[in-house]
Amino acid sequence: MADRYKRLWLLLAGLIVLGLLVAAGASAAEPKTGGILIQAANKEPPSLDPLQEGTIFMLIYVSSQYNGLLQYDPLDNTKIVGDLAKSWKFSGDGRTITFKLHEGVKWHDGERFTAEDVLYTLSRTKNPPKGIRSPRKIQFASIEKMEAPDANTFVLTTKVPNPSILSALAQGWTVILPKHVMEARKDGMKRVVVGTGPYKFKKYIRGTSYEVVKNPDYFKKGRPYLDGMKWYVVPDMSAYVAAFKTHQINLLAGIPPIYKSHVEEIKAAVKDVQVHTGQMWVFGVLWMNTEKKPWDDIRVRKAAWLAMDRQAAIKILAEGDGTLGLMLAAEGNWGLPAAEIAKLPGYRQPKDKDLAEARKLMAEAGYAAGLNVVMDSRSGITDERRATFVKDQLAKIGIRAKIKLNELAKMYKIINAYTYNCVSYPNAVALDDPDDAFGRYWLPSAQWNRARLKDPKLVEMHTKQSQTVDVAQRKNLVRELEDYIIAKYPAVVLYWNMQYGLAWPEVKNWKIGSGIYNNLKYQDLWLDQ
Structure with a gap:
């Protein structure tokens, strides 16, 4: 048995780059040092704590100030490489991973980084103290024990072999935080940024800008190349475009397809x-709170699922650059291909049959005359357009939705307290991985179980797929679990977004990451100026 697991993990290791990330450079030119990279963001973070938050509008600002044990290769998003870990090795049974850490690493306040920081961060992530949120703790539920036998060694043991554990450690959210700072602060890292990363926090002027400067003591020799980076807070996309066209901004990343016309405008001008x-x-979705009427009736939820015209959503909301998808990352390694999804009820065209069945279900549920609901949404053009589209689609079957717009901070309070009746909201996965997708949104213990599903069978099915090492067998189990969730109609997935990244010619050695949460450190990016 041990030999079997050893062979499996050796095969897995063959697909993963071990050791230190050495920037090979997408350009043949010799990298230059200096310069300030200027970006923009249209929203601000609820706090600065990467452990407790879940919005990209926090991670884009602080990622460059931290490191993880592992990371996705910035220039090849299919590979996992070392970050604070210079190497790692699996035990014969595939349950224990021993990480050897880089020596001489310092926190930005001058304190020494050790394996105790890794142990403290991951322990806090898995079992957060009272009053501390940990949205991704379910991804580390398989961990049985963790140890720091010496300052430069960290050992992690899972209850059973977990094929997803390296991906969970490499995602952009799993950064290592300073034990000495967290122990001294009851609110964690909400108001302070102390990392080991390539850049150090400089200044945050709320409503205006966020700045970082080069870390001169960075443990990766020769990195970073830039002197610093600055993000301007620009709520309006038209102002974004104007700033980019006039070269006030070097880089625009994570642009959703709703702004495709702006992308074309920039391409023509620059x-x-x-x-x-x-x-x-990122997927647009209507979450239905199954603990509140009318969504406690599965017939109403199914009616909403059937009524939604996903192809129209892609055309109207994504300028044609969206992908049909379900609960797993669209066009990834685990979910159904879009061509097969297009044949499913709720996705198939034309809509006549689905709409007729939806109206019949509404009548059977006692709502032949229709009903009124309040639908929460974030404010902002992207969210407001999505909410309006959903409202119009629901109206076809007699569900009259009143849209209630909320600023970002208020929206987080509403969705985290589950006080909404239904909510139009964008959501994202960090990885093309079933554990990430199911663990974020679809399990009873998920931090963002916005449909309020409580079925214990979900946990049983999820655990089984998570512990299955054979890829083909696991895919079958994942398919069964997704089908089981769909049959409960907990939410209406509209589509999955594509994204654009725009950069002036002087920006070198950068590419879009896998999803929106990875490749945000910019340690290898340089400016040819």
Whole structure:
């Protein structure tokens, strides 16, 4: 048995790059040092704590100040490489991973980084103290024990072999935080940024800008190349475009397809502009609170599922650059292909049959005359357009939705307290991985179980697929679990977004990451100026 697991993990290891990330450079030119990379963001973070938050509008600002044990290779998003870990090794049974850490690493306040920081961070992630949120703790539920036998060694043991554990450690959210700072602060890292990363926090002027400067003591020799980075807070996309066209901004990343016309405008105005595209791993969705009427009736939920015209959503909301998808990352390694999804009830065209069945279900549920609901949404053009589209679609079957708009901070309070009746909201996965997708949104213990599903069978099915090492067998189990969730109609997935990244010609050694949460450190990016 031990030999079997050893062979499996050796095979897995053959697909993963071990050791230190050495920037090979996408350009043949010799990297230059210096310069300030200027970006923009249209929202601000609820706090600065990467352990407790779940919004990209926090991670884009602080990622460059931290490191994880592992990371996705910035120039090849299919590979996992070392970050704070310079190497790692599996035991013969595939349950224990021993990480050897880089020596001489310092926190930005001058304190020494050790394996105790890794132990403290991951222990806090898995079992957060009272009053501390840990949205991703379910991804580490398989861990049986963790140890720091010496300052430069960290050992992690899972209850059973977990094929997803390296991905969970490499995702952009799993950064290592300073034990000495967290122990001294009851609210964690909400108001302070102390990392080991390539850049150090400089200044945050709320409503205006966020700045970082080069870390001169960074443990990766020769990195970073930039002197610093700055993000301007620009709520309006038209102002974004104007700033980019006039070269006030070097880089625009994570642009959803709703702004495709702006992308075309920039392409026409800026000679040799770099245009990057990729899967955003963000899906638009209508969450229905199954603990509240009318959504406690599965017939009403199914009616909403059937009524939604996904192809129209892609055309109207994504300028044609969206992908049909279900609960797993669209066009990834685990979910159904879009061509097969297009044949499913709720996705198939034309809509006549689905709408007729939806109206019949509404009548059977006692709502032949229709009903009124309040639908929460974030404010902002993207969210407001999505909410309006959903409202119009629901109206076809007599569900009259009143849209209630909320600023970002208020929206987080509403969705985290589950006080909404239904909510139109964008969500994202960090990885093309079943544990990430199911563990984020679809399990009873998920931090963002926004449909309020409580079925214990979900946990049983999820645990079984998570512990299955054979890829073919696991895919079958994942398919069964997704089908089981769909049959409960907990939410209406509209589509999955593509994303654009735009850069001026002087920006070198950068590409869009896998999804929106990875490749945000910019340690290898340089400016040819």
